[in-house]
Amino acid sequence: MSGADWSCRDALAGFGAIPTNARVVRDRNRITGAGVTAGLDFGLAMVAELRDRTYAECTQLMSEYDPHPPFNAGSMKTAPPEVKKAMIKLVAEFSHQAQVLSGIAKA
Structure with missing residues (x-):
C-alpha cells in the first residue's frame, strides 16, 4: 500500500487540497x-x-x-516495511472516514 492509504492524502482532493510532501x-x-x-x-x-x-x-x-x-521512520519513503504495514492497519478506519467525508468513498 502507498503512503496515501494511511495518511488520507486521497481524501484531500475531495476537500479541494493538493497533497504534497x-x-x-x-x-x-x-x-x-x-x-x-x-x-x-x-x-x-x-x-x-x-x-x-x-x-x-x-x-x-x-x-x-x-x-x-x-x-x-518519518516518511513512507524511509520507514521499514513492517512499520508501514502496521501504520496502515492502525489508521485504516480513520482513512476510510476521511474519504467518506471528502466524498470519495461511501459510508
Missing part, C-alpha cells in the same frame, strides 16, 4: 507546516519571511535546533 508550503497568502518538527521549520520559515534568512538562522542557532531523530 513538503514540510512548509506557501499557497498564495497562506503558509502551512505539517509534522511535529515541521512546526519548528515553519516557525523558522516565517522568521525568514518576516525578517530575513540570517535572522532566522540566528534563531535556529540560539535554540540549538539540530534534530537527529532516533529512528528513520
